[in-house]
Every structure is written in structure tokens, then in C-alpha cells.
Amino acid sequence: MIEVESLTKVYPGGVQAVRExxxxxxxxxxxxxxGPNGAGKSTTIGMLTTTVEPTSGRARLAGYxxxxxxxxxxxxxxxxxxxxxxxxxxxxxxxxxxxxRLWGTRSARIDEHAGVLGIADLLDRPVETYSGGQRxxxxxxxxxxxxxRVLFLDEPTVGLDPLIRYELxxxxxxxRDRGDLTLLLTTHYLDEAERxxxxxxxxxxxxxxxxxxxxxLRAELGDELVELRVDGSGDDALATLQERGMAGxxxxxxxxxxxxxVSANGVDAPAEIRKLDLPxxxxxxxxxxxxxxxxxxxxxxxxxxx
Amino acid sequence: MTAVAEVLPLPRRRTPRSFDxxxxxxxxRFALTARTPRELIVxxxxxxxxxxxxxxxxxxxxxxxxxxxxxxxxxxxxxxVPLNTFxxxxxxxxxxxxxxxxxxxxxxxxxxxxxFGNLVVALAITGxxxxxxxxxxxxxxxxxxxxxxxxxxxxxxxxxxxxxxxGAAETLASRVPRQEEYISRVPAIAIAPWFLAxxxxxxxxxxxxLTWVARFLPLTxxxxxxxxxxxxxSSGLHNIWEMDxxxxxxxxxxxxxxxxxxxxxxxxxxxxTRSAMS
Numbered sequence: 001m002i003e004v005e006s007l008t009k010v011y012p013g014g015v016q017a018v019r020e021x022x023x024x025x026x027x028x029x030x031x032x033x034x035g036p037n038g039a040g041k042s043t044t045i046g047m048l049t050t051t052v053e054p055t056s057g058r059a060r061l062a063g064y065x066x067x068x069x070x071x072x073x074x075x076x077x078x079x080x081x082x083x084x085x086x087x088x089x090x091x092x093x094x095x096x097x098x099x100x101r102l103w104g105t106r107s108a109r110i111d112e113h114a115g116v117l118g119i120a121d122l123l124d125r126p127v128e129t130y131s132g133g134q135r136x137x138x139x140x141x142x143x144x145x146x147x148x149r150v151l152f153l154d155e156p157t158v159g160l161d162p163l164i165r166y167e168l169x170x171x172x173x174x175x176r177d178r179g180d181l182t183l184l185l186t187t188h189y190l191d192e193a194e195r196x197x198x199x200x201x202x203x204x205x206x207x208x209x210x211x212x213x214x215x216x217l218r219a220e221l222g223d224e225l226v227e228l229r230v231d232g233s234g235d236d237a238l239a240t241l242q243e244r245g246m247a248g249x250x251x252x253x254x255x256x257x258x259x260x261x262v263s264a265n266g267v268d269a270p271a272e273i274r275k276l277d278l279p280x281x282x283x284x285x286x287x288x289x290x291x292x293x294x295x296x297x298x299x300x301x302x303x304x305x306x
Numbered sequence: 307m308t309a310v311a312e313v314l315p316l317p318r319r320r321t322p323r324s325f326d327x328x329x330x331x332x333x334x335r336f337a338l339t340a341r342t343p344r345e346l347i348v349x350x351x352x353x354x355x356x357x358x359x360x361x362x363x364x365x366x367x368x369x370x371x372x373x374x375x376x377x378x379x380x381x382x383x384x385x386x387v388p389l390n391t392f393x394x395x396x397x398x399x400x401x402x403x404x405x406x407x408x409x410x411x412x413x414x415x416x417x418x419x420x421x422f423g424n425l426v427v428a429l430a431i432t433g434x435x436x437x438x439x440x441x442x443x444x445x446x447x448x449x450x451x452x453x454x455x456x457x458x459x460x461x462x463x464x465x466x467x468x469x470x471x472x473g474a475a476e477t478l479a480s481r482v483p484r485q486e487e488y489i490s491r492v493p494a495i496a497i498a499p500w501f502l503a504x505x506x507x508x509x510x511x512x513x514x515x516l517t518w519v520a521r522f523l524p525l526t527x528x529x530x531x532x533x534x535x536x537x538x539x540s541s542g543l544h545n546i547w548e549m550d551x552x553x554x555x556x557x558x559x560x561x562x563x564x565x566x567x568x569x570x571x572x573x574x575x576x577x578x579t580r581s582a583m584s
Contacts, residue, residue, distance in 0.1 A: 049412050051408065051411050051583060052583065053583050071414045071415070072414070074413060075414035077412075079408075079409070081408055081409070085406055085407075085408045085409045087405055088404070088405075089338060089341050090334070090338065094337065095406070098330055098333075099409070099413075101326060101327065101330040102327055102330055102331075102410070102413040102415055103414060104323075104414070142409075
């Protein structure tokens with residue numbers, strides 16, 4: 001449904017926002033682009049929605065090339081933008097009707113879509129009277145009015161309070177369960193990707209540095225991790241562990257916290273670490289999460305961005 | 307399976323037609339523009355003030371004939387059209403900064419339609435305001451005497467001037483990043499030419515250099531055509547072309563205004579579609 005081949009974007013001034021990325025999203029799949037600010041996620045969505053002109057490479061939506069058949073590509077897709085992109089002085093209904101007319105679909109089912117998203121009672125009010133969560137629901141309803149085959153969601157829950165965020169995650173889970181809609185979303189929130197997505201691509205500095213199912217990505221770190229927090233520099237502690245052969249290239253540091261995958265060689269890693277002369281503040285073991293995969297691949301930049 | 311999954315069926319769509327899309331876009335723009343009467347009335351205030359208060363006052367003070375009021379009343383159309391179109395151009399910036407422009411750019415329609423949808427509304431609202439201006443003028447007993455094709459000359463000039471000025475407004479709106487910068491440039495683009503274009507006095511009353519400048523302004527040609535159409539006064543056309551054949555002069559002036567309309571609209575579409583793409 002979405003095919004991306006060597007897609008590249010270089011902005012004026014030579015900034016390489018996206019560097020020859022490749023991926024394919026199957027029909028009905030939910031796919032996430034995960035990455036810190038500046039990783040190239042929004043530029044990628046921009047190229048797929050034909051608002052950013054690719055420098056090189058190809059992308060197709062439902063077989064339509066976004067560069068040579070942009071109208072057809074836009075006709076099979078809808079976007080929910082990171083920021084609120086609505087006519088606030090118009091009613092919710094007017095916003096939905098406009099989308100239906102521009103996409104050439106029937107507007108008779110607007111109330112049905114609004115009802116499913118829990119905003120049917122608000123439709124005849126100006127959007128400027130909506131709360132942030134209601135507005136975001138309206139934008140999702142609007143994107144669905146044209147019954148797209150591909151739905152792009154650019155940071156759909158960013159800036160929302162936790163309750164609204166979880167409500168929206170339920171809505172997105174419902175869309176995923178339909179099975180006839182291909183979803184591509186970008187997010188900072190790893191729990192969203194883990195909860196909603198069939199596959200995740202982690203982007204860093206314009207490149208895809210990992211692409212797999214959430215479980216597959218976690219499996220790269222093994223079954224267990226040691227998390228060591230020290231008083232002082234985590235980098236110094238890592239250097240010490242590497243000198244002793246107790247940490248490999250898959251260990252990573254965020255601030256004063258050091259995370260090491262545990263190799264399955266029967267060694268009691270925590271006990272061995274305690275024997276070293278390190279300023280240990282805490283030492284625990286736990287199962288890997290997607291956060292660990294992400295932090296290892298992007299050098300902890302999510303923490304800086306958040 | 308959740309409620310969303312149960313209710314929403316498989317996709318079904320038809321290809322949107324450009325005309326339907328244009329009507330939808332124009333309807334949206336009109337709804338946004340006309341949501342408060344203030345936005346329709348404000349651009350009218352200065353021209354109405356000129357036509358109804360300042361022109362009669364000048365006539366009295368300068369001891370001119372009653373036809374001067376008619377002369378100025380038509381001259382005020384040359385202020386109303388640029389003011390109105392440039393006010394409407396602000397909507398493009400609002401759309402871009404806090405409106406639904408990105409959603410419209412993602413629609414399966416040629417992006418030029420966004421400009422044309424705005425243009426349709428600019429024409430409709432300008433038409434309403436010019437009509438209101440003439441209504442006030444007639445109520446104030448200012449006389450016009452359109453004859454035969456005169457009304458057509460007037461309408462053609464007014465429509466093409468509106469198209470040209472809206473093209474300039476949309477171009478400026480697409481090029482400047484902030485509303486403040488847009489507003490600061492409006493006087494130079496929309497108001498200064500009005501003083502040079504024969505709105506209040508013939509262009510030949512100015513120094514010769516400025517007379518030549520005026521001959522290159524679309525507003526000068528449009529006002530000369532409007533006066534020819536509604537007052538049967540061809541002096542403005544003669545001042546521009548210095549020809550005895552009035553019809554040929556009118557056709558030439560109409561061609562000039564049409565040329566500006568086409569060029570400014572093409573530039574507006576090009577600048578908008580380029581600025582919409584990163």
C-alpha cells in the first residue's frame with residue numbers, strides 16, 4: 001500500500017532531512033516512524049502527502065507515484081496533522097462537509113463518523129469552542145470522512161493531556177482493528193508504537209536505523225538488561241566495564257544511567273558489577289522495552305527531545 | 307473489535323470535479339470572510355466617505371461643477387477595489403498560520419483552485435461593495451448616465467481590476483511570512499497608486515513624469531474605462547492614449563487591464579503553489 005524507495009530530501013542550504021530511506025507498508029498494516037525531533041519523520045510524511053518535494057527516490061501510495069500522480073495519491077489518503085489544522089470559526093460539520101466535497105465522497109455519513117468518534121453533539125458548534133481533545137477527534141473524523149485507504153497521523157497525541165491521549169489511542173486501536181485501513185503514524189511516544197503498531201521504523205538523522213516488529217526490535221537486546229545508575233558520569237562507568245570486557249557495543253548511556261544487555265552465558269552480571277570499584281547508586285535487572293531499543297539506536301536523543 | 311471497526315465500512319469514492327471543488331472552496335472562503343458583518347463593511351467606509359462627504363466638500367470648496375462628484379464617486383471605486391482585495395488577501399496568511407490550508411493542500415485537487423476559490427469570493431464581495439457604493443452615491447443625488455455598452459465597459463474594467471488586484475494581494479500574502487509585514491506593505495501597493503491614477507483629478511494635471519507613470523498603472527486604465535462607461539467621459543482615455551478614436555482607446559485600456567489581470571493571477575498561482583511546497 002505504501003512503497004518507499006531511496007527517498008531523499010535535501011532542503012535548501014544542504015540540510016539532509018531524509019537520506020535514501022526504504023520501506024514498504026502492507027495493506028491494513030499499522031506502521032510507525034519513531035524518532036527524535038529532526039529525525040526526518042515529518043519530512044517523510046510531507047513527501048508522502050505531496051507537500052514536500054522529494055529530492056530523489058520514489059514513493060507510491062496504492063500504486064500511485066506521489067511525484068508523478070499527486071492528485072491520485074492524495075485521493076486515496078488523508079492526513080491528521082501534528083498541529084491543529086481546522087477552520088476554527090466554522091462549525092465542525094462545515095469542516096467535515098468541506099473535506100467530503102474536496103475528496104469527492106458522500107457527506108451523508110458525516111454524523112455516523114462523528115458519532116463513532118464521540119463528537120456528534122458538537123458538530124453544529126464552531127470549532128473554536130471545542131477542547132483540544134475534541135478538536136483532535138474532529139480532525140480524525142474529518143480524515144475518515146473520505147474513507148481513505150491510507151491514513152497518515154503525524155504525532156497524533158502530542159500536546160494532549162494523558163486522559164485524552166489514552167482515549168485517542170483507543171480510537172486509533174479501533175481503526176487498526178478495521179483491517180481495511182493502512183495507518184502510518186509518527187510518534188515520540190514509544191508506548192503508542194508498542195500498543196498500536198505492527199511494525200516500527202526507528203529514524204535517526206534522516207535514516208532508518210532499525211525496522212521490525214516491536215517484539216523483534218526488543219529481541220535484539222536479549223531477554224534481560226542490567227540497568228546501572230552511578231554517582232557521576234555514566235560514560236566513565238561504561239569505559240570501565242568495557243575495559244573489563246563486561247560491556248559491548250550494545251550498551252548505552254543516558255546521563256548517569258548505564259544499560260547493558262545481559263549475555264546468556266550463565267554469568268551473574270549484577271554480582272560481577274558489584275565487585276568493581278564503581279560508584280553504584282542503584283543496580284537492577286529488567287526485561288528490555290522498546291524504549292531501550294530506541295535509546296540505544298538514537299543515543300538517548302528522545303530523552304533530550306521530550 | 308471496537309465500535310470504530312464495527313461501524314465503518316470499506317472505502318467508496320468518486321473523483322472530485324474541479325467545478326464542485328471550486329464551489330466548495332469559494333463557499334468556505336465566503337463563510338470565513340463574511341462571518342462578521344464588520345469584515346464586509348470596513349473596506350467600504352473610506353470610499354463611501356470620499357464619495358459622499360469629501361467629494362461634495364471639494365466641489366463646494368473648489369467651486370467645481372456637480373459632475374466632479376460623479377468623477378470622484380467613480381474614482382473611489384479605484385480605492386475600494388484595492389482595499390477590499392488586500393483585506394481579503396489577509397485571509398491567505400490566516401489560513402496558512404492558523405487555518406486549514408495544509409488540509410486543503412492535501413486534497414486531491416489542483417492547488418491553483420485554492421487561489422481561484424478565493425478569487426471568486428473577492429469578485430463577489432467587491433461586486434456587493436461597489437453596488438453599495440453606487441447605491442449610496444445615487445441616494446446622495448450623484449448622477450451617472452450609463453448609455454448602451456457603457457455598463458459593459460464599466461463591468462469589464464471593474465472585474466478585471468479586481469482580478470488583477472486580488473492576484474497582487476494573494477502573491478504578497480504568499481511571499482511575506484507575517485501579517486504585520488503584509489499590512490505594512492498595503493499602503494504602498496494598494497493606496498499610493500490611487501493618488502496617481504486620476505482618481506481625484508486628471509493625470510495630465512500632474513508633472514509630465516508622473517503622468518507617464520500613471521499610464522503604466524492598471525488602475526489608471528480601469529478608472530478611465532469606468533468613467534467612459536458610466537459618465538460618457540472619454541477624457542481619461544484621451545489623456546492616456548492621445549487618440550481620437552474613443553472605442554479603440556477603450557479597447558486598448560481594457561487590454562492593458564486584462565493583461566495585468568492575467569499576469570498577476572498567473573504569478574499568484576505560481577507563487578502560492580511554490581510556497582505551499584517545501
